[in-house]
Amino acid sequence: MQDKIKAVALISGGLDSMLAVKVIQDQGIHVEGINFYTGFCVEGHTHAIRSKDKAKPKRNNALWVAEQLGIKLHIIDIVEDYKDVVINPKHGYGANMNPCLDCKIFMVNRARTWMEENNFDFIITGEVMGQRPMSQRKETMPKVAQQSGAFDRLVRPLCAKNLPETLPEKEGWIDRDKLHNITGRGRKPQISMAKDFGFNDFAQPAGGCCFLTDKAYSNKLDDLWKNRGEKRYELDDIMLLKVGRHLRPNERFKIMVGREEGENNYLEGYTYAFSHIRPLDYTGPLVLVDGAPNAEDLRLAARLAARFGSGRDAEQVQVEVTQLDGSRIAMHVKPMPVADIPLEWYL
Amino acid sequence: MSEHNLNARNLLCPMPVIRTQDCIKTLEKGDELTVICTDPGVVNDIPTWCRINGHEVLAIQEKGREIHITIQVG
DSSP: OOOOOEEEEEOOSBHHHHHHHHHHHTTTOEEEEEEEEOSOBOTTHHHHHOGGGTTSOOOOHHHHHHHHHTOOEEEEEOHHHHHHHHHSOTTOOOSSSOOHHHHHHHHHHHHHHHHHHTTOOEEEOOOOBTOSSGGGSTTTHHHHHHHTTOGGGEEOTTTGGGSOOOHHHHTTSSOGGGSOOOBSSOOHHHHHHHHHHTOOOOBOOTTOSBGGGOHHHHHHHHHHHHHHTSSOOOHHHHHHTTSSEEEEEETTEEEEEOOSHHHHHHHHTTTTTSEEEEESSSOOOOEEEEEOOOHHHHHHHHHHHHHTSTTTTSSOEEEEEEOTTSOEEEEEEOOOOGGGSOGGGBO | OOEEEEEETTOOTTHHHHHHHHHHTTSOTTOEEEEEEOOTTHHHHHHHHHHHHTOEEEEEEEETTEEEEEEEOO
16 A cells, blocks of 8 residues: 655745645645755844844744644755855856755755655645746746756646646646646735635745845845955855945955844854954944954944944044954044945945 | 753754754653753744644743743653
């Protein structure tokens, strides 16, 4: 007798993967979810950092979706392996630093490995043909199936009728007639399905769930690589790009300025790794200094730090500069007038 | 039954959940794990993860800026 057929679903936390799972669950298939953590995910921690967002629910949407569907969710840390996808995307970047096609191939490949290791039978994604990002184009969807090694064990329940028959359909594990043929960027079919399934609450992030699709974030990552002289990053680097204002006055250094209490608290955790500036006789943000600033640069950084504090209009304020060797210097500086800060310094 | 601690301080969600998940894989049913975190997001995320994976949250305690979550492995 055939064991119960099992499918593993890529769960982003959005509506499409939620619907895809439900379509397959309703055919009597046992489904478990996997969610990959790349370090670029918009979820969770970005809410956790900023104090102003404290009133908003901080739920992790992938976990929430799994609970609504009654499935197990395995969250997998892929930060290290994912670096090669971001640094050397074979299929290039999208509008910003988003390597969407390489990303999808990588994730489906990892799901395939998980499937094989855990004796599951096929993979589900919430992909919809013709929907953003570029990995969901008609011509790229077969590439994902082939280059991930999933081949005909990859089922896209929301648009399966527009695609060749997959193994689970051929084997009769699932009924093709009960799959869907959604195409394009419109959301009406998904909203209608959600209503039919009784899903009243679901996440539809307007800007996607990855910081690499964000122009401002991509600019900061590009600046990091240019000034480092190589395309390389650690998790802390990409986390810090999500926090505070970043200003680069020259190639030797940039500053990271907390915008509010939550960000200051977060940056506080990195004072061991950066020279930093604190206000002494005014209230203002903690400022981290990244790079190899000379004495003149540190004075400029101190003047910039003072601009973002309550003493911005004073003739002179006092700051404390702590260098990487732990030495501290009290410095009297004139806060830099807002009009004197070139806009191109803001990353 | 044995008791264990997991340091997840200064990690942002979902890393505390991932560390909890990976640690629990090494424990036995009935064991207790206390996860020590600083990201307030864990107050939602770890109990949700426990509910969908069959573990029980025994206590959530705020201690200054830390949150201690005690879980019994299911």
